[in-house]
Amino acid sequence: MNKLARWGLTMPATIAVVVLLVIPVLLTIATTFGEAKGPFSTYAAFFNSGFRRAVLYRTLKVALITTAISLVIGFITAYVIAQMPGRLKSIAIIAAVFPLLTGVVVRSFAWLIILGKNGIINDTLLSTGLITEPLSMLYTEGSVIVAMVYLFVPLMILTLTGVLEGIPRDLIEASASLGAKPVPTFLQVILPLATPGLIVGAVLVFTGSFTSYATPQLLGGEKQMMMGTFLYQRAMVTFDWVGASTIAAIMVVITIAVVTIMSRIARRLNPMAV
């Protein structure tokens, strides 16, 4: 009876995940090995093409830069939030949650108004006479990175605020009462304790930006094709489904590898673990 109950209760969700996600994704990956020219021919074609390689490198580069900038901004801001008095802290958290809950399309769209040819930055610079021709800031790597940082900083702030608040106050007081100055306390007590959380935040931002679609579509366009937009273009514009599946498979492998390796490292680095 018990056995039946525990399997029966998980069954609908298990079937849903297997039928709708696991099998379709495995089939997508499987089609990439079924080519007449040999099982790895589509991967050879991907990595032999300078254009496709460039898309992969650009995606990795944008994701890494976004992660690095978000980590620094998120950590400092979370550090400040963690020390705010109660009321101010709630306001700060609301200010971080609001953009997080606002859709990715809306948040990327804001940057079109800011960075566009007739956007706020160009308008301001033109009217002050600093430039005479509008700058083309859209459809550059920079515009994609700015919008991605904007997208992911709130996530980083909230993750790291939780992490920093979880550090027991006693440890910091102990460090101070034993004569450590704020900087050594930060480097030797707070930072090591926060490292697993920093890794979790970094993985969230890296995988999120590596696999994003809407932001590179709006701010990068055709010029700054990234893996997500490339997959869509192959699948829905040129109907090259094997090509699209190859991109999909590469994205899955990289994402899962990053998540598994980094969470293993995070576990190992956790000084609170027994």
Added chain:
Amino acid sequence: MPTRVHPVLGAFAALVFLFLLAPLVIIVGASLSDTTFLTFPPQGLTLRWFSNIFHVEAFRRTAITSLQVAFLGTALSLLIGIPAAYALNRYRVELPRWLSTLFVLPILVPEIVFGFSLLKSITIGLGLPVYPSLILGHALLVLPYSVRVVGASLASFDFSVEEAARSLGCPPVKTFMTVVLPNIRAGVIAAFILAFITSINDVSVSVFLTGPGISTLPIQILAHMEQFFDPTIASVSVLLMLVTVGVMAVVEATLGLTFLTK
């Protein structure tokens, strides 16, 4: 944590908040501009772009689709996710560990890959119409919220209360409804809200699952932006932000916003 912050750090954090909120203020400003192009600060004030939303039939139709898909998808995910979360907590020792990993796969697998695979295997492969595919896709996308958020509140539930009810002769389903469910209410509400907002904002899965006459609001906004760059988009965005404000008010009233940092 000590309570003194270096003023440089404080100023930096203030700039970060400016960076986070200014773009949203700019959208609100642009939506009110009495010009046919997007600009900030607004030149002249008008609400005509808001009334224009209701004249563009595609916005109205896709907004209704988005709401339906979000409600049905979220409901479906809770329907299969709550029993799974219950079993995972109640019979933790007896169930294999891969089972809980299985339920977070929709977060682990890139959304765009999931959307594409769903289109390929289910919509085209099995011939399932676009609309049910869209609902199933969204249900799966938000399933991790149902399982994990509800699971988190079940983790602090004292199952001996349930045993007491059972031993006093209360049937299992009734016990769940009258004893367990009221105790995990906060978790269910939180899961619903997070799932709903994720679904309504989704682009990567929906972008593959739109067909003739069926599209969601974010996809429609993207399509509209490629043709027109007028303040209508800004006013739709403002309406979506108002939805977010509403959601945050509900979260604050039921759980307190700080639960989001836990």
